[in-house]
Amino acid sequence: MAENEINTLVVRKPCFGLPTGCTQCLSAYLYLKFAQLPFQLDFHLNYPDSDQIPYFEVGNYVAYNNEKGGVIDCLKRDVGVVDLDSGISSLPDWIQTKAMLTTWLADALAYELWVGSEGYSSSPAYTIYYSDLSWPLGKVLFWRKARWIKQKHGINNENAELKKEEIYRRAKSAYGALSTWLGEQSYLFDNRPSSLDATFLAHGLVVLQALPESSVLRSKLLEHANLVRYVQQCKTEFIDDNPTPTYSWQFHTAGSSSTSSRSTSSSKTKSKPKREKTEEEKTFKRRSKYFVAAQLVAVVVFITIMTSFDDAEVDLDE
């Protein structure tokens, strides 16, 4: 099979011990795992504000996430991926659960990542979405997203605390409702995996793995043991059994060398991202010192040479 004919799910950066740190990408990943469709992962690291990611490629066919129904619906329609929601997606409970997951819980996680993390020493959102962009670009895009989230919820200086409490209160209610609904079952509906399981498990994995221990949202999820068990079980079955793919640093994640992105490595622990970041910071500081010194030397040499530069180049006779 030509390399281009291999099923490829293109997602955001793997981090925090997960195959991808982005909930939407992780949700698509888990659905395809549930559907037992063989595929490989590839990464698109420099487009954090794109709504096309995750996208699925096979040959010249591409299913983008911003097309009708999302990437999974496109795959069901076009590629023939099994519809795990058949028979249950029209149930009233299904629709309510979906609404809860895609609004209250999604909003709470987005708030926690971009707005609530202002007090954290390092933002998980920065690590997931912006760490592969140059520093000024990452900062501007992060700020733009945070501003968008505040505008979406109408958050300003006066009502910031009230809005924060409201967002966490809704998340807490959602967790409680899901915990009650799940009970001791293995999955949310009909004891079989569905797209809602993929959505909630992606959310839960990011909350438990990426958010720091001081996170309010994380602590609220930890209050429900069955939800935590449910997430851990998924992690064991679908994440830990498949070693976290790493990627050799590639410029804009070139596709033809996607096989190298699946080089196996031991699963990253939570402390490894911290260690890498410290090493990166040290390297960055050392290089920036060399760069500043080189710039100073270049400016001094330039001024020295230019003061004795012959202006014979300015030839007015021609």
Added chain:
Amino acid sequence: MTHPLNHNAAQNDDVVHPEPEDDEQEDEDAEEENDDDDDVLPNLRAPPSPASKLQQQRFKVETLARRLSSEMVPIRVHDIVVNGNTKTKDWVIEAELKGIETATTMQDLMRACEAAIARLQALEIFDSCKVRLEPGPKELPNTANVVVDVVEANNTVSGECGVYTKPSTSSWTLECALKYKNLFGYGDIWDTSLAYGGSQATELSLGVYAPLIKRLLTPIVARIMLVSQDWQEFSSYKEQLLGASLGLISTKHHDLVYTLGWRTLTDPSQTSSRSIRRQLGHGLLSSLKYIFKMDRRNSPIRPTRGYAFLSTTHLGGLSPDHRSLRFLRQEFDVRLAVPFGFYNTALNLGISAGAVFPWGQGFMNKTSPLPERFYLGGDFSPVCTLGGPTTLWGFKTRGLGPTEPRRQSRNRDDDNNGDSPGWDFIGGDLAVTAFADLSFDLPIKWLREHGIHGHVFAGSGNAAKLTQHEYKHFSPRKFLESFRTSVGCGIVIPTRLFRLEGNYFHILRKDEHDRGKTGFRFSFSAPS
């Protein structure tokens, strides 16, 4: 500005001060040296009448002219005085007067004054510039004072509109600019410009041109710009660049520019091919571009003798951040024009080559940035487009080179639909072009008088991908065998600003997906 010794000039009875004649011409006073040459000056006892005074002055001017034409008249510049500048800093004007103070003969002094006037006018901040020579102090013989009279421009705001060509994008741009001159008195020119061109290219920029900063003899050019380019039709992506550029060196042969910018590639149509798709997103551009240019051809529009050489080195990734766009791009361009001596016939030969590579950790697996690759094609004549491998006669913009199939229709059941998804031109990491153009005058006198001439030409070019292990499949023989070739003939109408060609092309060799067609086409080219 006046000099303390300036008052001596007025007291010298032998000084002649003719009236200034024209803003564009050098004014000179017929100066009288303070020597006691009795052969020249008649000894008058009685006060001279106006008529005899006029005769004396005429005699002196004739003597001076005779001396200037027959011998080197020694002179020494005692002082340079600048008058008329209220806003412009003195040192800005004095810096353009170099060569005057070191003149040792009258002839050298006149040439230096001519050059100084031209340089002052080139600053574009004066309405008029005049240079007068006045005799120096009585006690210092063979000296002269140079007096520079400038009139600063009343109207400091001006507008400009023009049409330019950009070989790098194979497109034309219409540019309108508003200029504000001499805001701070340094001869600085501030401009805001809006440009619109082919491929829906738009550019909004704010720039400053400072011809002189103290102790730096090359002008400083700085720009802040927002550029957007639409390559959707050819390569399924749009490019936007927000950044700043700083011209560090700008001389006749050397150009060094630093650019810092935020580049974004998007695909609103969502039809891009795989390698284009993977490059969409944001990138930081921090690059230094050095251009060495030597053009010894007698004309950039219709060269008939001489040679030209251009080398462009573009190094990206000049920041401590390894995540910025890192690449090295090198271009060479060599031209030769050989005259044949009859019917103004000349053979123009040219060969251009370029390569781009990523650098940094893991560069073997990286790909080169999309906008920095080589895209061949465009309705430009390679004869007057000096700027690396850019075009080949007969091929449309981005019309030849490596291609990739675009995204297939979403509905896979609809395979019977005959619409092909199309192909994206993804550019090459290595490109080579060559051409030969034989131009000759036409037998009709009227055409000859207006410079309209004919030409026959042949061109060849190719581009190949080398990055991401593609170099393993590269072989020089295959590269040479896959060269596209075209021949043709046509009429060339050169104007002062551009070169219009009406050509018939015949494509001898092209690849399956190339966009080139045998036929008749017009092309406009501006010299670069």
